[in-house]
Amino acid sequence: MATPQKTSLPIDNNLTIQHLVNQHNEPHTTHYDRTEATIHHNEQTTNVLSKRKLEDQTEHTNDQQSPFKTTLTPIFSTSDSHLDVPFWKKIMSNRPFFEPKEIGNFSLLNRGDTKECFEDDRYLRKYIYPLKTVDVKFDCTVGESTFELQGQNKNIDSLLWWLLRHKNEYYQNGRFTFDFLSWRGVLRLIMFTLFEKLSDYLLAIVRYKNSYFLCEFSTDLQVKQESDMTAKHRSYCYWGHKFEDYVTKEIIESSPSPMKQYTGVFYSVLDCYRLLYAAEMDCVIENKSNNDKNKVVQEHVELKICSGNSLADLPFNYNRKYAKWWLQSYLAGIKTMIIGLRDDNGFVNKIAPLEISKMENATHTWNAACFLNFFLNFAQFVEKNVVEDYNVNEKQVFLFYFSPSEQRITVQKSSDEKFHFLPDWFTSAFD
Template identity: 35%
Template sequence: MSSSSSLAYFNKDTFLDGTGRGKLSRQVKFTLESNNETPCVPSLSIVKEKSNKKKHHHIAKLISVDIQLPLPPNLERRPQVLISCEQFPNNYISPTSLSILHWSKYHGRNVTFYLKDIGYFSTADRSDANRCREDFRYLKRLIYDIDDTRELKQMKIEFDLNIGSAYLIPAEPAASLDALLWWISKHKHSLLDKKQRFTFDFLAWRGTIRKIMSSLFNNETDWRIGVIRFRGAYFLHVFHTETELNIEFGQTPIEQRMCYWGHKFEDYLCSETPPLFPCPKKLFSLVNLATLGVHTLLYGSEIDACTQDSILIDENNPAATKNSHNGTDSSIQHKKKRKFVEIKVIYAKNMLDLHTSTARKYGKWWSQCFLTGIEQILLGFRDDYGVVRQIQPLLIKDIETRARTWSSSSFLSFLNDFCVFVRTTITKDYFEDGKAVYLFYFSPQEKKIKWLSTTESKYQFLPEWFTSQDFAPSEV
């Protein structure tokens, strides 16, 4: 799909791909002007405000990212350049450090892991606590039966992932703990002991935990994680390094398009009439509670979708909860049933093209799903034009069984070592320690994790609205 000058007209009966799944529900007429002139951007959606009921036009952002399709057959991954971190130069000597051994040294250690989900929430922006709702409004439901593998293989589909890409790059929402802190504030009395200390040991987003686990085989990218101990619990927050910022803001047009393809594919799988533009800011998250050895981890996990037969019980409003699959009141069900699914797009023709035994990215896929109890990934096999013609499920246990360059026990053992390292390093609470934030830094060159403490305000990531609230036990 090109951003060169063209004229396109869709009416309400126009199909955006060969399957009819991209049908627009209303007329959209737009003109793409040349890049030398200011483009005339269309009105693509109408939002009604309850206060005055006036109609406001949402203006789509037109971007000029032109890539040549099909993609080059010899397309190679752009090499990552490790930029020195000013805070942690190679000659910095940490008071203590954690050396990272070869993954095989951690393999076979018996570190127990138990998992359950204890909550959920939807948010239109995970960095804004004011936009959180404790409901399922942003949880997508698959429109295909993921368990019917034979039917999925025989389906004739043609999902063009380029549609809408000329107008929007779905940048990921900024990562912060605000949404999780909002959920904790609503349930704080069930998460505090008699001494008003939290009953969990660590709090983070799942992505932060994955970043730590991936250090076992990460030889290219460093990371920096801030840790604050507050009321006995360790809160973790990522502060991007110069290398990570260079990767994020230095994406090529092809890399940007591939990012867009992933979000677009989710919409095809979860809607008979997918929107023209994906909306990656609207997220549904689980709140997971895991026991890793002697440590208790509380973390948020963003969920792509649930299966058709999932029963979603809204504990806050049971009467309003329905099983949208059959229209019955889910509160009468004897057993709560929820199955969550991860969605991925990959360049391959079929499963035989996947090198799950050696490619390290499948270790990242495994950890992402394992930490949330997800058992299946729904894969979309795309071609050089960004078109998906086949979808197929991949079992998480199959990835783990085939792996030869990592193991589940190695990931868990190393994560356990990191938790011990943090708890040994930070022994005082935030306000007892002069509001100190401890920055842990992973050096891929040295294969070590170093640390330093700072009281700079830009690293004090716990907001005042959270730390200043009343944590006294409830009288109820």
């Protein structure tokens, strides 16, 4: 029998932004004309002028105006300095096109240390069970007593490291060929603002070389919430890491190693915005290709653990916790989750696959359109406020703060060095 040839994840490192943009349903060029956007709301039509500077058409080989037209959701703010969070049903219609493509990857031990980044798949895990419901007996408490829960580094150094290695692909004519750059977690954070009632967040944003760079920073409330975390809650976090070990390794270590991460780099067009972002990926499943039985095709899956005896026990129809699960997978183009169903003592007794489309179809308390449209609101709000390019000498950033009690995002300028998240080694490469 011939040995199957492994086919890596469908990443085309030679795939340019232009190629990806051309896959959009609407024909358009790499660069967009966002001068006029027609907005429909409450049967009123308002013309919104984008503050984003249009590129000089003489700089480009294609000097014709972009044919790409868009209908944007209105900004729900009463001033340039704040954005009020709308009721989700007001922005639940007219789902924008969004289809993420994985354009690269890297492995890392620490987001904040580029010396521990490797542009390969050495930390990519493989799911070792069949893609069906399986009865198991995983003791996820093993090693818990020696495990120290560590918060995730939020800086974007490793993503900037990857971007610098691909400078020629994503930096042309003195500007980047995307509009927003961040971690996937930041995109999810922004989109889930619609339903966030307990926790705040703080994003530092700069416009650099005509693109917006986003970095999350911890708030006092977040630090307090983490320090006040109960022992049971810490156990839940550990059980999730341990579950990943059980389903992705033949030999189970006493304590998992969550610092080792495989990261996918994604690109997608959301309405008129081009997003470039990175996401930690749990594992892949391997299947034989339908076209060539000697090839193995890899597909990303997301791993989750929760209390219950079957998927029927999970309240997808009203619990918005599952909306976070859905967003996390959706933003990375993941179609399937593997759910570990546990008891209250940390034993996983069953694993079951779940298509994320079924999760969305089962709910009546959120939908994809509301999340995507709110991000468009946020993007317009950023464009309104961050209109000048980042000065590497002044290093002024814009802080966007969400208050859950006020249900409002405010913005202010800051020169505080603790928010200087674009390192000199990165900006000096574009002088």
